[in-house]
Amino acid sequence: MKNISLNIDKVAGFVSKETIAAYEPQVKACMETLENGTGKGNDFLGWLHLPSSITAGHLADLKATAQVLRDNCEVVVVAGIGGSYLGARAVIEALSNSFQWLKAKQNGPVIVFAGHNIGEDYLFELTEYLKDKKFGVINISKSGTTTETALAFRLLKKQCEDQLGKEMAKKVIVAVTDAKKGAARVTADKEGYKTFIIPDNVGGRFSVLTPVGLLPIAVAGFDIEKLVEGARTMETVCGPATPFAENPAAVYAATRNELYKDGKKIEILVNFNPKLHYMNEWWKQLYGESEGKDGKGIYPSAVDFSTDLHSMGQWIQEGERTIFETVISIEKPEHTLQVPSDGENLDGLNFLAGKRVDEVNKMAELGTQLAHVDGGVPNMRLIVPELNEYYLGEIIYFFEKACGISGYLLGVNPFNQPGVEAYKKNMFALLNKPGYEEESKAIQARL
Ligand SMILES: O=P(O)(O)OC[C@H]1O[C@](O)(CO)[C@@H](O)[C@@H]1O
Numbered sequence: 437m438k439n440i441s442l443n444i445d446k447v448a449g450f451v452s453k454e455t456i457a458a459y460e461p462q463v464k465a466c467m468e469t470l471e472n473g474t475g476k477g478n479d480f481l482g483w484l485h486l487p488s489s490i491t492a493g494h495l496a497d498l499k500a501t502a503q504v505l506r507d508n509c510e511v512v513v514v515a516g517i518g519g520s521y522l523g524a525r526a527v528i529e530a531l532s533n534s535f536q537w538l539k540a541k542q543n544g545p546v547i548v549f550a551g552h553n554i555g556e557d558y559l560f561e562l563t564e565y566l567k568d569k570k571f572g573v574i575n576i577s578k579s580g581t582t583t584e585t586a587l588a589f590r591l592l593k594k595q596c597e598d599q600l601g602k603e604m605a606k607k608v609i610v611a612v613t614d615a616k617k618g619a620a621r622v623t624a625d626k627e628g629y630k631t632f633i634i635p636d637n638v639g640g641r642f643s644v645l646t647p648v649g650l651l652p653i654a655v656a657g658f659d660i661e662k663l664v665e666g667a668r669t670m671e672t673v674c675g676p677a678t679p680f681a682e683n684p685a686a687v688y689a690a691t692r693n694e695l696y697k698d699g700k701k702i703e704i705l706v707n708f709n710p711k712l713h714y715m716n717e718w719w720k721q722l723y724g725e726s727e728g729k730d731g732k733g734i735y736p737s738a739v740d741f742s743t744d745l746h747s748m749g750q751w752i753q754e755g756e757r758t759i760f761e762t763v764i765s766i767e768k769p770e771h772t773l774q775v776p777s778d779g780e781n782l783d784g785l786n787f788l789a790g791k792r793v794d795e796v797n798k799m800a801e802l803g804t805q806l807a808h809v810d811g812g813v814p815n816m817r818l819i820v821p822e823l824n825e826y827y828l829g830e831i832i833y834f835f836e837k838a839c840g841i842s843g844y845l846l847g848v849n850p851f852n853q854p855g856v857e858a859y860k861k862n863m864f865a866l867l868n869k870p871g872y873e874e875e876s877k878a879i880q881a882r883l
Pocket of ligand 1: 517518519520576577578579580581582585640641725853856
């Protein structure tokens with residue numbers, strides 16, 4: 437079976453292949469640092485060999501719990517934020533029919549998300565929608581104390597208990613959280629919810645292959661065994677036994693670091709398939725939280741093409757030349773749709789008649805690549821044979837491994853995120869959270 441592959445040919449006009457190849461010893465050292473656990477953040481390396489360590493029993497447990505939710509719920513609310521949200525959403529949206537939620541007949545519970553914002557209207561409208569629904573909740577939080585998620589869960593727990601009664605609520609509320617600490621753990625233990633543990637050594641943004649991602653994905657009806665299988669393959673392909681030039685994670689990490697040194701401060705992740713929108717979002721957190729620190733780091737941004745060619749396309753073609761692109765290119769769509777012929781040809785599109793829509797899309801992709809390279813934008817392509825569970829598993833592990841290597845090449849700790857605490861501290865001070873009295877006084881004086 438083919439694997440995903442990385443093509444860096446269209447970087448050659450900006451940084452030479454020899455320069456990238458010269459990264460081999462450095463990349464090897466970074467990979468050894470990861471393998472030996474001797475680098476910064478080494479207590480968060482649980483993701484490195486996670487795919488190969490997931491047991492059949494664990495997957496069976498997840499599937500059994502998913503089945504309980506599928507059997508008892510019309511809607512399942514997945515509550516979480518950041519790494520406790522984006523991976524599940526990325527995979528579910530990539531695999532779902534784009535119009536599933538509008539169909540009268542569902543093949544399982546409708547999955548909706550909460551806990552990733554503090555929008556009053558969003559939460560109001562969600563609680564309204566749930567009013568006549570049999571719904572369950574997967575409450576996901578590693579720390580168990582994240583305000584956005586905890587606030588949504590407080591509302592959802594109450595509504596679920598009010599509508600279904602405490603006993604039934606217990607059956608359809610599942611917690612994915614720390615083994616011992618945090619309010620989500622305390623609540624789950626007190627209420628007797630089924631729980632799954634997020635391992636201590638797996639950080640949020642690297643946790644999609646733990647129950648954080650696997651449980652919601654299974655509830656949505658997708659094959660988590662295949663997802664893990666794909667990740668396992670990439671664990672080997674991107675592992676230390678693979679020579680540098682054949683290791684896509686090594687080459688990607690080296691190339692983006694060289695481009696960064698060369699003044700390309702912004703990486704744009706691109707797709708030509710709207711189902712990958714949340715994959716962009718997941719990737720942004722992975723690279724943004726991992727590398728953006730100590731006053732450095734490539735700024736990870738993302739676009740959906742060809743949609744955004746009609747908005748951001750101008751900037752990308754002619755704006756400041758500080759960007760490079762990484763395109764996720766899906767080789768084969770799941771369905772076939774041909775452009776029909778039209779006797780009158782009023783729209784002038786008969787030159788496309790008989791062609792598949794995907795052929796048009798592929799020419800948009802190729803035309804864009806050439807135009808952007810001509811415009812001074814280096815371009816890498818991650819070629820993905822098909823959009824299915826297996827290849828999503830490959831994509832996930834590929835990006836995770838490359839991120840670990842890339843962070844070490846950059847010289848940062850890719851596994852912490854101290855910067856995200858600043859807004860929380862201010863918010864708690866402004867809201868007079870107990871324990872923040874001094875900060876409250878100080879912040880009030882600034883207003
Ligand atoms: O799972 P938790 O602890 O609720 O955290 C959610 C997200 O919030 C962050 O900690 C940032 O505040 C992310 O790193 C994490 O993925």
